[in-house]
Amino acid sequence: MSTETETDALLRIGRVFVVLNPNSGSFAGEVREILCRHFGDEESGACRIHLLDAGQDVKALVKEAIDGGARLVIAAGGDGTVAAVADGLIGSDVPLGILPLGTANVLAREIGLPLGPDETCGVLASSKETATLDVMRVGGRPFFTQVGVGLDSLMIRDTDTESKRRLGRLAYLWTGAVRLAGFQPRRFLIRVDEQGERLIRASQVLVANVGTLGQPPFRWGPGIRPDDGELTVCVLRARSVLDYGRLALHVLRGSQGADPSTRYFKAKDRVRIALSRASSPLPVQADGEIIGQTPVEVELLTGAVRVVVPPGLEGREPGRGASG
Structure with missing residues (x-):
C-alpha cells in the first residue's frame, strides 16, 4: 500500500473535527475523554467533537468544518460512519482519520489500525503517513x-x-x-x-x-x-x-x-x-x-480520499496490521 509522508502531524493538532456516532459502541463519554487527551480539550477549540444525530447531512458538516480550518477530520464509528464522513472529503486535501467503534470495522482492520480507542488516537495524533484510497460510489453515496x-x-x-x-x-x-x-x-x-x-x-x-x-x-x-x-x-x-x-x-x-x-x-x-x-x-x-x-x-x-495510516504501512500486506 503506497503512502505519502508529507503530512505534518504536528500541524494537525489543534485543528481537529470529530464526527462521533453515539450508536457505535456504548462508551461515547469515554471516547470523548480519550479524544481530548490526545488532541486537546473542546473549550480551547483544539478539538471539536460533533455527536451525530439521525438524518443529519454529514457531508455538509464535514465541508463546513474544512471551510472553518479543520486539518484532520476523524470518523468515530463503524464503516458506515466512515463512509459518510469521507463523502465530505472527496476532492479535498484534508485527510481522514478513522476511530473504529463499530461491529466489524473492516477498513480499520484493512489498513492496520489498532482497534482500541486510546491506541488508535495515539496513531492518529502522531502518524505522519497517509494512504490515498479508492472509493466505491452507489447512487451518489460513497x-x-x-x-x-x-x-x-x-x-x-x-x-x-x-x-x-x-x-x-x-x-x-x-x-x-x-x-x-x-x-x-x-x-x-x-x-x-x-x-x-x-x-x-x-x-x-x-x-x-x-x-x-x-x-x-x-x-x-x-x-x-x-x-x-x-x-x-x-x-x-x-x-x-x-x-x-x-x-x-x-x-x-x-x-x-x-x-x-x-x-x-x-x-x-x-x-x-x-x-x-x-x-x-x-x-x-x-x-x-x-x-x-x-x-x-x-x-x-x-484515489479519492487520503486516510491517516500507521507508520511503516508501506510494503505491508493489507489486513496484516494490529488487531487491537
Whole structure:
C-alpha cells in the first residue's frame, strides 16, 4: 500500500473535527475523554467533537468544518460512519482519520489500525503517513469496503441491533448459518466495465474494494487492495454444506482461487449486478448497511480520499496490521 509522508502531524493538532456516532459502541463519554487527551480539550477549540444525530447531512458538516480550518477530520464509528464522513472529503486535501467503534470495522482492520480507542488516537495524533484510497460510489453515496448481494446481504438485513450489541460479529455468523439452510443459488446478470453481460448462477456476488473478510488474516481473495485503482468482483456458487465447508477451508489456506465454486473478475470503472427476470430482487448491502435492492451499479472513484495510516504501512500486506 503506497503512502505519502508529507503530512505534518504536528500541524494537525489543534485543528481537529470529530464526527462521533453515539450508536457505535456504548462508551461515547469515554471516547470523548480519550479524544481530548490526545488532541486537546473542546473549550480551547483544539478539538471539536460533533455527536451525530439521525438524518443529519454529514457531508455538509464535514465541508463546513474544512471551510472553518479543520486539518484532520476523524470518523468515530463503524464503516458506515466512515463512509459518510469521507463523502465530505472527496476532492479535498484534508485527510481522514478513522476511530473504529463499530461491529466489524473492516477498513480499520484493512489498513492496520489498532482497534482500541486510546491506541488508535495515539496513531492518529502522531502518524505522519497517509494512504490515498479508492472509493466505491452507489447512487451518489460513497463506500469503502464491499458491496454485496446474496447470502451476506440477507445476513446483514436479518441480524437485529440487539444481537449485534450482545454478540458482536458472532451475531452475523449465527444469522448467516440460519439463512444458509434452504438458500438456493440465483441467476445473476453481471456487467463489468464495458464488457458484455454475463449470466451466472451464484449464491453470492460481491464487489470488493478491500480484501478483509471479518478479521485478518481471512480475506475474500488474493490481491484485493483499496489503493490499486480497481475493484474485484467475487462470485461464489455453493449449494450445499459441503460446498461451503470446502470454501471455508480454502479461505483458511488463502487459496480461494483454487476453489471451483469461486470466480473473480477485475473492474476498472464500474460493475452492474442484477437478477434475471425469473428471480425476485435481493437486498444489497454496502459497508455492512442495507442500501436497497437489486439491480445495483457500483462506480469506482480512484484515489479519492487520503486516510491517516500507521507508520511503516508501506510494503505491508493489507489486513496484516494490529488487531487491537
